[in-house]
Amino acid sequence: xxxxxxxxxxxxxxxxxxxxxxxxxxxxxxxxxxxxxxxxxxxxxxxxxxxxxxxxxxxxxxxxxxxxxxxxxxxxxxxxxxxxxxxxxxxxxxxxxxxxxxxxxxxxxxxxxxxxxxxxxxxxxxxxxxxxxxxxxxxxxxxxxxxxxxxxxxxxxxxxxxxxxxxxxxxxxxxxxxxxxxxxxxxxxxxxxxxxxxxxxxxxxxxxxxxxxxxxxxxxxxxxxxxxxxxxxxxxxxxxxxxxxxxxxxxxxxxxxxxxxxxxxxxxxxxxxxxxxxxxxxxxxxxxxxxxxxxxxxxxxxxxxxxxxxxxxxxxxxxxxxxxxxxxxxxxxxxxxxxxxxxxxxxxxxxxxxxxxxxxxxxxxxxxxxxxxxxxxxxxxxxxxxxxxxxxxxxxxxxxxxxxxxxxxxxxxxxxxxxxxxxxxxxxxxxxxxxxxxxx
Amino acid sequence: xxxxxxxxxxxxxxxxxxxxxxxxxxxxxxxxxxxxxxxxxxxxxxxxxxxxxxxxxxxxxxxxxxxxxxxxxxxxxxxxxxxxxxxxxxxxxxxxxxxxxxxxxxxxxxxxxxxxxxxxxxxxxxxxxxxxxxxxxxxxxxxxxxxxxxxxxxxxxxxxxxxxxxxxxxxxxxxxxxxxxxxxxxxxxxxxxxxxxxxxxxxxxxxxxxxxxxxxxxxxxxxxxxxxxxxxxxxxxxxxxxxxxxxxxxxxxxxxxxx
Numbered sequence: 001x002x003x004x005x006x007x008x009x010x011x012x013x014x015x016x017x018x019x020x021x022x023x024x025x026x027x028x029x030x031x032x033x034x035x036x037x038x039x040x041x042x043x044x045x046x047x048x049x050x051x052x053x054x055x056x057x058x059x060x061x062x063x064x065x066x067x068x069x070x071x072x073x074x075x076x077x078x079x080x081x082x083x084x085x086x087x088x089x090x091x092x093x094x095x096x097x098x099x100x101x102x103x104x105x106x107x108x109x110x111x112x113x114x115x116x117x118x119x120x121x122x123x124x125x126x127x128x129x130x131x132x133x134x135x136x137x138x139x140x141x142x143x144x145x146x147x148x149x150x151x152x153x154x155x156x157x158x159x160x161x162x163x164x165x166x167x168x169x170x171x172x173x174x175x176x177x178x179x180x181x182x183x184x185x186x187x188x189x190x191x192x193x194x195x196x197x198x199x200x201x202x203x204x205x206x207x208x209x210x211x212x213x214x215x216x217x218x219x220x221x222x223x224x225x226x227x228x229x230x231x232x233x234x235x236x237x238x239x240x241x242x243x244x245x246x247x248x249x250x251x252x253x254x255x256x257x258x259x260x261x262x263x264x265x266x267x268x269x270x271x272x273x274x275x276x277x278x279x280x281x282x283x284x285x286x287x288x289x290x291x292x293x294x295x296x297x298x299x300x301x302x303x304x305x306x307x308x309x310x311x312x313x314x315x316x317x318x319x320x321x322x323x324x325x326x327x328x329x330x331x332x333x334x335x336x337x338x339x340x341x342x343x344x345x346x347x348x349x350x351x352x353x354x355x356x357x358x359x360x361x362x363x364x365x366x367x368x369x370x371x372x373x374x375x376x377x378x379x380x381x382x383x384x385x386x387x388x389x390x391x392x393x394x395x396x397x398x399x400x401x402x403x404x405x406x407x408x409x410x411x412x413x414x415x416x417x418x419x420x421x422x423x424x425x426x427x428x429x430x431x432x433x434x435x436x437x438x439x440x
Numbered sequence: 441x442x443x444x445x446x447x448x449x450x451x452x453x454x455x456x457x458x459x460x461x462x463x464x465x466x467x468x469x470x471x472x473x474x475x476x477x478x479x480x481x482x483x484x485x486x487x488x489x490x491x492x493x494x495x496x497x498x499x500x501x502x503x504x505x506x507x508x509x510x511x512x513x514x515x516x517x518x519x520x521x522x523x524x525x526x527x528x529x530x531x532x533x534x535x536x537x538x539x540x541x542x543x544x545x546x547x548x549x550x551x552x553x554x555x556x557x558x559x560x561x562x563x564x565x566x567x568x569x570x571x572x573x574x575x576x577x578x579x580x581x582x583x584x585x586x587x588x589x590x591x592x593x594x595x596x597x598x599x600x601x602x603x604x605x606x607x608x609x610x611x612x613x614x615x616x617x618x619x620x621x622x623x624x625x626x627x628x629x630x631x632x633x634x635x636x637x638x639x640x641x642x643x644x645x646x647x648x649x650x651x652x653x654x655x656x657x658x659x660x661x662x663x664x665x666x667x668x669x670x671x672x673x674x675x676x677x678x679x680x681x682x683x684x685x686x687x688x689x690x691x692x693x694x695x696x697x698x699x
Contacts, residue, residue, distance in 0.1 A: 023484040026458045050455040050505045051560060057538035061678060068648065072535050072683065075459020075581060123465060123486060134487030136475045146472070154468040165639040167466055168459040168581040169650070172643045179645045342644070416488070425458075 017400070017412050022419060024124040024134070026076050027426025031415055032262075033400055043396035045389055045419060046262045049426045058379040063089050063348055063370045064175050070366070070381065071169045074425055076119070079112040079160065080359030082173040083234055084366040084381075088355030089175045091249075092370055093346045100339040101177045102234075103332045108163040108173070109233040109357070110329040114156025114197065115167065116360035117280075117318045117325075120423045121204060122149025125315050128417040129211040145207065148200050152322065155197040159190060159329060177343030187333045194330050201323035202298055208319050209302035213312040214414055216399050220309060220391065221270065222282035225358050231290045231324060232283060234357045239286055240276065241307075249354040251365050257382065268387040275390035278362030279422060280317045281308055292331075295324040311395060311421040318423070348374030359384050361423045385424045392422055447496035447595065450482035452516055454502025454509050455536055455564060459581040460527035461485055461501050467584050474588070477595055493519030497594050503529040503536060503564045510561070510570060517571040524590060525567045528580035528683045532652050535580075537564040537686035541694075564686070575600060580650035580683040583635050603634055604655040607647050610638035619646055626666050628679060631657035631689070652684035659693035673697040 019031040028049040034042040054073055061069060066085040071078035083105060090097060097105070122145075123135040132138040139146035157167040162182060164170020172178050223244065227236035239245045244254055257266035270276050284291075284299075285307040291299070299306075299320045304313055352369040362384030369378040395418050403411055451461050465486060467474065481491035498520035504510050517523055525531050533540065540563045567573055577586055586602055593600040603609070607629035611618060619625040619641045627646030629638070633654040640647045653659075663676050671679075680694035 021484055023488040024486065026462075026485060028453065050509065052455055052505070052534075052536040052564075053539060054535075057535070062675075065678070069535065072457050072459075072580065075457040075462050078459070119462075119465065127488075133489035134480075136472075136480060136487065137489075139472060143472075150468040150471065157466060157468070165643050166581075166636070168462060171640050171645065171648075174645075180643045413488075 017408065017415060019412060019416060022416060024127070024416075024420060025424050025426060026074070027424070029419075029424065029426045031396075031412075031419060033396060033415065035400065035404070038401060038404055040397050040400045043393050043400065044262045045392045045396070045424075047389070047426055055379045055381060058368075058376050061376050063092075063368070063374040063376060066366075066368065066376065066379075067173050067175065068169075068171070073381070073383070075168050076116055076425055077112060077359045077361065077364075078169050079108055079164070079173070080357060080364045081366075082170070083109060083357040084355040084364045085368070086173060086175045086355070087234060087357065088353040088366045088368050089370070090346065090353070091355065092351040092353030092368065093175075093349055095176065095344055095346055097177055097344060100337055101181070101343070103336065104163060104178065104181060105173075106230075106233050107329055107332045108160060108170070110325040110332070111156045111159025111163065113325040113360050114322055114329075115153050115160060116156070116423075117322045118149060118153030118156055120360075121208065121315055121318050121322070122146065122153070124423070125318075125417075125420050126208070126211075128413070128420060129208075129315070148203070152197055152200045152204065155190075155193045155326075158193060162186060162190065174343055176346040177341075179342060181339055181342040183338055184336055187336055191330065191333060194326055194333070198294070198323065198326040198330065201319065201326050202294070204319040205298040205302050205316060205323060208315045209304070211315070213310060214399070214417075215310075215402070216312060216395065216418070217309045218395070218398060220277040220281075221273065221275075222285045222307075223270075223276045223278050223363060223387070224282040224286045225356060225363065226286055227290070229290065231287050231292075231328070232358050238356060238363070240270070241282075241285060242273070244270070248356040248365070251354065251356065251367075251382070255382070255387075257386065266386050267389045268382055269390060275394055276387065277391050278384050278387045279314070280321050280360075280362075281311065281314050282362065283358060284308065284317045284320065291320070291324050292327045294327055295320050298323055311418070314421050314423075348372065352378075361385065361425055362387060383425070385422070385426060388422045388424065392419055392424070395421070446477065446479040448481035448491060448493075449478045449591075450493070450495040450498045450516075450520065451480075451485070452482075452498060452500045452502075453485070454500070454513070454530070454567075455505040456502030456527065456529045456534065458485060458501070460530075460579075461499070463526075463582050463584040463587055464499075467588060470588055474591060478591065494521065495519055496521045497591070498523045500525045500530050500567050501527055503533045503566060504570055505536060505561055505564045507561065513567060513570050522574045522594065523567075523571070524575045524577060525573050526577045526587065527582050528578065528650060528652060529564075530567045531576045531578055531687075532684040533564040533566050533686035535683050535685070538681060539564060540686055541681065566686070577602070578633050578651040579635055583637070586635055605634050606630055606654040606657075607632045607634050607636070607638050607641075607651070610634045610636070611641050614638055614642065616641045619644070620665075624669060626669060626671055626679070628662070631659050631662050648682055649679070649690065650683045652687045653689040657689050659689050660696070663693060663697065673699060
């Protein structure tokens with residue numbers, strides 16, 4: 001029998017599907033599925049990324065160091081870590097960052113979404129739909145599309161570089177604001193590239209909407225930040241599609257982390273209900289009406305519903321979010337006036353604070369306790385991928401039994417693709433064991 | 441005439457954030473040209489396909505923190521003609537090397553309810569503690585233009601042009617007024633290797649040393665200057681215990697100020 005790429009394959013005889021080292025994800029993970037008869041008896045998204053213990057060595061550091069140190073948890077979404085940490089610290093010290101400084105934080109987050117989503121849509125996920133091992137091979141047949149993806153990603157990186165100093169581990173974010181704010185003229189340089197990027201993002205939505213999507217729909221519990229007037233980046237309540245609506249500081253009243261043997265990452269669940277879903281599909285489902293008109297139109301044209309329950313279609317939703325982020329970045333730049341001071345002076349005071357923001361791949365929660373000198377006594381971080389890990393396994397348990405007639409290499413590839421639906425960032429997710437156990 | 445085969449590039453990951461290998465994908469304008477000149481034979485973050493070794497050039501990201509990884513790096517060395525470490529984790533042990541300064545035995549017994557689930561070494565160590573390394577690219581993260589320079593030098597059989605002088609030189613080259621002299625901001629620039637382009641001083645903050653020690657750094661003198669600016673010993677320890685805490689000159693300086 002031929003597989004979908006015309007290669008001769010054997011029908012599936014083996015009773016396990018195993019991928020030792022998942023590719024096109026950030027970090028080190030694998031896949032293990034055990035099948036008995038026509039039933040899947042075990043599905044594991046294994047994580048063997050070595051733990052790095054950030055929460056342990058944050059103890060004893062200054063509160064002002066948290067954004068620089070936690071950025072190093074993830075090279076793909078450092079802004080998310082910087083944002084969640086500065087919001088947590090500011091909530092302890094009783095200050096709020098408003099006006100243009102708040103807008104600049106949204107702008108740098110737009111840059112990270114465009115960069116990270118651009119990377120995932122074009123380089124990591126699209127090759128699965130078109131049957132290529134990677135984007136480099138894809139570029140032989142689709143050179144213009146791959147070039148468009150690279151240019152789109154670069155536009156996001158240019159925003160982060162201008163506002164942050166460099167694209168990976170930017171240096172300009174601080175508790176209270178920024179070290180230096182750009183002049184209006186500096187931001188104007190981004191306008192033309194962003195207008196191009198907005199058009200390219202619209203093309204991206206159309207392009208991804210034309211892919212073939214494997215069948216998988218489930219009744220997920222979506223969880224995201226929600227703000228009354230904005231599509232969420234930095235601020236809002238934590239809400240779910242099944243009734244959770246809480247301020248950020250009540251996160252651990254409703255969510256908990258579990259330690260499983262096959263993972264160096266803890267798995268987060270909703271207490272008593274179990275797994276949930278965070279990331280672009282959750283944000284989209286819970287905040288659809290706060291998308292800008294152009295993003296809504298593109299979503300409608302692509303044919304995805306206001307609540308999309310097929311995780312393979314996350315690539316369309318991610319493209320809609322790129323479009324939104326380009327549009328939002330242009331709005332912010334258009335209305336920008338350079339603030340008088342790049343930051344608000346923050347004096348430490350003893351206390352505990354919480355921050356939750358929307359990383360490209362989902363909700364990122366931080367909690368810190370500091371003393372009167374601003375020294376961190378306790379830190380806790382819940383990244384998106386540890387929250388999605390159980391949902392990913394649930395997808396595999398549902399997806400595999402329906403597709404047992406597929407040749408083994410095709411099914412294996414589709415299982416990998418099912419994991420990549422979540423844009424998992426494994427490097428992020430697994431630095432958390434030590435302190436969890438310490439608390440118990 | 442026989443067509444010359446493209447050299448094979450492999451990218452390997454140990455304990456790290458993925459940022460340094462992402463730098464290769466962040467070369468948006470150059471990536472396709474790079475892949476024209478070199479075959480990406482093993483790069484799991486970017487591709488499913490894996491070509492068997494040996495490899496002409498291996499880029500290694502991350503530090504050694506588990507017994508399994510301490511074995512794995514030897515296999516990689518054996519299958520690599522040239523092995524280059526990229527970033528602070530691989531060249532100095534990274535931020536996770538902060539564990540190296542704690543009493544690990546006590547720490548582990550307090551911390552692990554289920555130590556059998558986890559395998560971790562007491563220290564996070566650079567790749568050069570385990571195998572011979574042909575070249576090191578510094579930075580947290582590395583500078584993507586230095587990475588392109590390295591690949592280009594490799595393809596042309598020459599030594600990479602990566603200066604070992606300090607960040608101060610880059611400030612002078614860019615015409616940035618010294619933040620320490622003019623504004624009293626404590627800065628690690630005088631002891632830190634160049635390569636970033638003096639980003640922090642250009643954003644009104646002091647360098648925090650993410651490229652690690654320059655050649656022959658005078659850390660003791662810098663600490664004395666900081667003390668004149670009323671910086672406490674605790675803060676000096678924290679400054680040197682950053683992303684290159686386990687690099688020898690920084691490690692020794694931080695230990696000298698530890699109470």
